[in-house]
Amino acid sequence: MSLTCEPTSGGKHEMVIAEDDLAREAHKSLFHFNDENYLSGDNGNIFSILENIIKKGALKVHLVGSWSWILRFATGSLQLKRGEVFYILKSCGLTEDELKPFRDSDIEDIFHFLYYGRRFEVLRKLCHKTKSRTEKSINHEGVRVYCHIVSAISKQIVASSL
Numbered sequence: 001m002s003l004t005c006e007p008t009s010g011g012k013h014e015m016v017i018a019e020d021d022l023a024r025e026a027h028k029s030l031f032h033f034n035d036e037n038y039l040s041g042d043n044g045n046i047f048s049i050l051e052n053i054i055k056k057g058a059l060k061v062h063l064v065g066s067w068s069w070i071l072r073f074a075t076g077s078l079q080l081k082r083g084e085v086f087y088i089l090k091s092c093g094l095t096e097d098e099l100k101p102f103r104d105s106d107i108e109d110i111f112h113f114l115y116y117g118r119r120f121e122v123l124r125k126l127c128h129k130t131k132s133r134t135e136k137s138i139n140h141e142g143v144r145v146y147c148h149i150v151s152a153i154s155k156q157i158v159a160s161s162l
């Protein structure tokens with residue numbers, strides 16, 4: 001009987017889906033994973049990529065990207081709808097009055113409001129909601145999802161579910 005683990009995913013039980021090179025490098029600077037543990041999430045259906053790596057045996061999956069990319073996991077949709085985004089942000093602690101100025105603006109503007117306003121608790125809550133929703137949607141016992149939001153401004157992870 002062997003005491004070693006025989007992984008089914010080529011030895012990679014912990015994988016990272018990064019939106020782009022910026023997200024990948026921000027994650028790698030903190031976690032120092034091998035290059036083969038990173039997958040690009042910018043060239044296809046991110047939900048299919050997630051499903052495929054879980055089928056291959058990944059037990060921990062890190063989702064790393066911009067806030068709008070992470071919102072796609074939080075809403076479960078590739079197309080962001082303002083109503084769904086506002087609903088999630090209200091559940092993360094924003095009020096109707098805080099969201100009013102963004103009714104007709106780009107969703108990215110909300111991130112700048114949160115980032116420069118130092119509302120990192122809202123971004124952390126979004127990461128936790130994304131983690132919970134994604135784990136529930138994959139419905140695979142024992143698989144853990146971690147969420148990290150990267151800012152193009154600082155080129156670093158600014159919020160995480162860890």
